[in-house]
Amino acid sequence: MKAKRLSVIAAALVTGLVGSLAFAHHGGAAYDSERTVTVTGKVTDFKFVNPHVLIYIAVTGQDGDVVEWSGELTSPNRLARMAQPGSVRWHKEILRPGDEIELTGNPAASGAPSLRLHKVVDSTGTAIIGGDR
Numbered sequence: 001m002k003a004k005r006l007s008v009i010a011a012a013l014v015t016g017l018v019g020s021l022a023f024a025h026h027g028g029a030a031y032d033s034e035r036t037v038t039v040t041g042k043v044t045d046f047k048f049v050n051p052h053v054l055i056y057i058a059v060t061g062q063d064g065d066v067v068e069w070s071g072e073l074t075s076p077n078r079l080a081r082m083a084q085p086g087s088v089r090w091h092k093e094i095l096r097p098g099d100e101i102e103l104t105g106n107p108a109a110s111g112a113p114s115l116r117l118h119k120v121v122d123s124t125g126t127a128i129i130g131g132d133r
Contacts, residue, residue, distance in 0.1 A: 031106040031116040038104040039069050039115070048076045048092040055120065057101060059113075071103045071117040073129070088128040099123045104130065 041057035053073040058066050073079060079090035088094070095101065100123045105115035119130025 028106065028116055030109060031114075032109045033106050035107055036104060036118070037107045037115060038102060040100065040102045041069065043095050043097050043099045043101060044068060045097065046092075046095040048090070048094075050075055050077075053079060053090075055095060055101075055103065055117070057103060067113050069103065069113040069115065071105060071115045071120070073117050073120075079129070088122075088126065090128070094128065095122070 039057065039059045041059035043055065044058050045054075045056040047054040053076055055071040055073070057069050057071075059069050060066050076090070076092075082090075102119075102121040103115055103117055104119040104121075105117040108114040117129070120128050121130075122128050
């Protein structure tokens with residue numbers, strides 16, 4: 001009886017640990033949720049892959065220097081399925097290198113040029129995620 005109880009406790013601890021690790025992975029601790037930044041630039045790379053869709057753009061600063069920013073979204077499956085009738089359906093060719101786009105999101109807490117994206121506006125001015133423009 002004591003061995004069975006220990007097994008149940010051990011299973012509960014392992015389940016709790018795995019659950020907390022999964023939650024930590026999807027947390028926003030790496031980003032400054034108190035700030036929102038918008039950057040505009042040309043797509044240099046677009047990765048419609050698991051576990052997160054990644055967008056890279058070249059942004060020219062006021063000083064003329066070009067900085068590559070990255071933006072992170074949810075999984076490709078989730079993006080492809082979230083489209084409502086009449087809205088944009090995400091797919092692997094929705095963004096192409098050279099497209100001028102705008103990214104809005106929470107910046108990396110470390111100061112790196114990286115965003116947890118809330119809004120993406122394509123080259124036609126259409127918000128393909130994050131609402132109307």
